[in-house]
Amino acid sequence: MKYKDLIRKMTLEEKASLMSGKDFWQTMDIERLGINSMFLADGPHGIRKQAEAADHLGLNASIPATCFPTAATVANSWNEELGEKIGDYLGIEAVAQKVNVLLGPGINMKRNPLAGRNFEYFSEDPYLAGKMAAGMIRGIQSHGISACVKHFAVNNQEERRMSIDTVVDERTLREIYLTAFEIAIKEGKTKTVMSAYNMLNGAYTNENIHLMRDILRNEWNYDGVVVTDWGGSNDRVAGLIAGNELEMPTTAGETNEEIIQAIKSGRIKEEVLDECVDRLLDLIFTTEEVYKNPQKDFNREEHHKVAQKAAEESIVLLKNEDNILPLKKGKKVAVIGDFAQNARYQGAGSSIVNPTILEHTLECLEEVGIKSIGFEPGFERYGKRSQKKIDRACALAKDADVILLYIGLDEATEAEGLDRQNMKIPENQIELLDALYKVNSNIVAVLSCGAAIEMPWINKVKGLVHGYLAGQAGARAILRVLSGDVNPSGKLAETYPLRYEDTPSYHNFPGKEVSVEYKEGIYIGYRYYDTANVNVLFPFGYGLSYTTFEYSDIQVEKDGVTFTISNTGSLDGMEVAQLYVGSKSKEIFRPKKELKGFTKVFLHPGESKRVTIPFDDKTFRYFNVKTNKWEIEEADYEIMIGTSSADIRLADTLFVEGTGAPLPYDKSNLPSYYSGKANNVCVEEFEKLLGHKVPVAKWDRTKPLGYNDTIAQCQYAKGGFARFAFHSITFAHWFLRKIGKRSTANLIMMSVYHMPFRGVARMTGGIINMPMLDGILMIVNGHFFKGLKHVLKERSKMVKVAKVEKTIVGATKEM
Incomplete structure (x- = not known):
């Protein structure tokens, strides 16, 4: 331990106090020992440090900061150096605002297009997500503060996110859902990891010994700090045993006392606490070094220009029929769409x-x-139909050479805490497009949204430019692409299916009650579409340019692949070359191809460059569930270079020696997985993959409701008051949506409806403690008066204790 001498000077109470927050965003300090508070702030794509009342939902305004493009946008750049540059500028701003830990980047996989937080995550591919995240982490931490990679792990839905149990087989867990974290931790060297809200195979992630100890600490040798997501602690002592140092926000000392009692009773050894204290002290002391010198404010104009550059390189050109783009000089352009007037540039929730x-x-x-x-x-903007607006738009469009039509998803549709209901853009926007097409077919659609959508209307537009959520400088960046000042070089970091029903997790998303089953296994995104031969609208890695590129002269050696890229067009341009690898053996089921490397190359017209993409420790590996470790299968491997997962330009074969591991599966038990058609696997086959029975996915409606049941479950409560409360909440949600207050309605779902009862105590900063919650649960379970009496009694007790503590503190200060 680094701080053994300092820890020896601490009382047990002081050590326990460091394990949870001082308030909503700060850690506890110990003045007498020179231990200061750290400040943690949201910041996947911009600093959200609130000057006034703190919250986790994005309600109260924060100190102004540069809003960079979201992770879903930046991933389309396929440029690790750009990710690092954004991280660098985020770090500068974090230091200017005296932030010790910046809560980002988010790197969960895009398992399903409807997941409400997809705009905050990089990709459906773990390799791309991990590499982009590692770059951003390096940039942030180059300023002496800490990044915080999140949400660890397998957090892929917003509905019931605080209590849902994710059921996933070990191989899928390792290959798909943990690989990005492995890259971020090993290559980015993040100092902080945030645990996810959800359970993983029956245990909450921050209490999950397999996840937190076996993999994070022992396999990956991670020696940094783990912090809970806000309100994400279930059993504080179990979390501590798993190696979760910091619980946020404050619980007003309640969980500190739980730790103290656990040590006194022998449930845990004090050395376990000391180990956690040591890691937390290291984070505190190393991240406060930068603040020993006077801090300067950042240059807003310079940072805005970096945000613009990031957006320009991340914009994806999806369609360019008749070379309608770039816009020819002198063309008369009609600009239509609410998003042109008020930009849609970021998501909603804690990242706002x-x-x-x-x-x-x-x-x-x-x-x-x-x-x-x-x-x-x-x-x-929010979906209400207006024929008058359509008529005015059509009247303007008649006189134009080209229509720039700004469409997409609104802020209330893509938000933390909620999953989308479908993959469509609002019907009133499609009605507008249909009407415009009848009067003028020269339409260029500019799309703003943070996740994949269906586009049955795509034949009615000649040009399609996807800006994703491009940040505060996104509007100008998109116009520079439209005008030809910038040659688009973005490539999709996720697949766009033709329709939602085609997605591999369609039958298993979201988990509605107790659990969600990842029956599709390793076949998410392009891994499924390419292997099962399912047609898509736009494949993973797809993106057009105003110039053209040719690939030639592939040379495969044992440590990498080399080839030539040539710019055969008339404009400067950047091309993303993608390395995919596929095993030719049929003994172990695998996707047809998997991304194993990429590079972005700038070329002048007529210029050629020789490019090498090296192989690494992840190129040929798979996780063997029999040996419980990474292995290499001896086989011929196809080495493919493409401009997307569906457009392979060069290919060669390489024989690779294996590690000689036994085959992990019996083929006859897993026909869906060996065929790749794993979009609707039966329970029996999934259980063969899991190696055990699938847990019951439905709530037990006969049992009394407890700490980890949700407010939504009050519909089954024995207590009439609880059922009345449930129906009041659902009515309020319906009514607010009806009158157009969708953001407020969303908050009810996000912060009340799907909240587990324990969250009431964990998120109120000590206003409601666990003994009071026991009384609330008595009311819910049909014992109204007994429960009310218990709540009032515990509240009175808490107030008395607070008064005594206040008196003691006051007396101590006077001495």
Whole structure:
């Protein structure tokens, strides 16, 4: 231990106090020993440090900070150096705002297109997500503070996220859901990891010994700090045993006392606590070093330009029929769509940033040389139908050479705490497009959203530019692509299926009650579509350019692949070359191809470059459930270089010696997985993959409700008051949506409906403690008066204790 001498000077109470927050965003301090508080702030794509009342939902405004493009956007750049540069500038701003730990990046896999937080995550592919995250972490931590990679792990739905049990087989867990974390931790060297809310195979992630001890600490040799997601602690002592140092936010000393009593009773040894204290002290002391010198404010204009550069390199050109783009000089352009007037540039929830500067399309048109003949909003932002708006838009469109149509998803549709209901854009936007197409077919759609959508309307647009959620400078960045000042180089970091029903997790998303079953196994995203031969709208890695590239002269050696890329067009451009690897053996089921490397190359017209993508320790490995470790299967491997997962330009074969491990599966037991058609696997076959029975997925409606049951389950409560409360909540949600208050309605679902009862205590900063919660549960379970009496009694007790403590503190200060 680094701080053994300091820890010896601490009382047991002081050590326990460090294990949970001082308030909503700060850790506890111990003044007499020179241990200061750390400040933790949200910040996957911009710092969210609140100056006033703190919350975790994005309700209260934060100090202005640069809003960079979200992770879903930046991933489309396929540029690790760009990720590192964004991290660098995030780190500068974090230091300027005196933040010790920046809570990001988020690297969970995009298992399903409807997952509400997809805009905050990089990709459906763990290799791409891990590499982008590692770059961002290096950038952030180059300033002496800590990044915090999240949410560890297998957190892929928002509905019931605080209590859902994720049921996943070990191989899928390792290959798909942990590989990005492994890369971020080993290559990015993150100092902090945030545990997820959910359970994993029956244990909450921050209490999960297999996840936290066996893999994170022992396999990956991680020696940093683990912090819970806010309110994400279930059993504090079990979390401590698993190696979870910090619980956030404060519980007003309640869980500190649980730790003290556990040590006194012998449930855990004090050495376990000391180990956690030591790691936390290291984080505190190393991240406060930078604050020993005076801090400067950051240059807002310079940071805004970096945000613009990041957006420009992440924009994806998806369609360019008749070379409608870039826009020809002098063309009369009609700008239509509410998002042109008020940019849709970020997601909602804990990642929401108060931008330093915010650009909108209408303000930037002249600057990029686009000749606008006028603007019409065309549709109501939140889905309300307006024929008047459509008529006005059509009248303007008749006189234009080209229509720039700004469409996408609104802020209330993509938000933390909620999953989307479907993959469609609002119907009123499609009605507008249909009407415009009848009067003028020269339509370029500009799409703003943070996740995959269905596009049955795509034949009605000639051009399609996807800006994703491009940050505060996104409007100008998109216009520079439209005008040709920037040649688009973004490639999709996720697959766009033709329809939601085609997705591999369609039958198993979301988990509605106790658990969610990952029956598709390793076949998520392109791994499924390519292996099962399912047609898609846009494949993983897809993106067009205003120039053309050719690939030639592949040479495969044991440590990498080398080839030539040539710019055969007339413009400067950047090309993302993607390395995919596929085993030719049929003994172990595997996807047809998997991404194992990538590089981004800048080329002038006529220029050629020789490019090498090296192999690494992840190129040929698979996780063997019999040996319980990574193995290499002896086989011929196809080495493929492509411009997307569906467009392979070069291929060769390499024989690779194996590790001689026994075969992990009996083929006859797993026909769906060996065929790759794993979108609707039966329970019996999934159990063969798991190696055990699938837990019951339904709530037991006969049992009394407890700490980990949700407010939603009050519909089955024995107590009439609880059932009345449930129906009041559902009515309020319906009514608010009906009158157009969708953001407020979302908050009810996010912060009340799916909240487990323990969250009431964990998220109120000590206003409601666990003994009071016991009384609330008595009321819920049909003992109204007994429960009310218990709540009042415990509340009175808590107030008395607080008064005594206040008196003692006051007396101590006077001495």
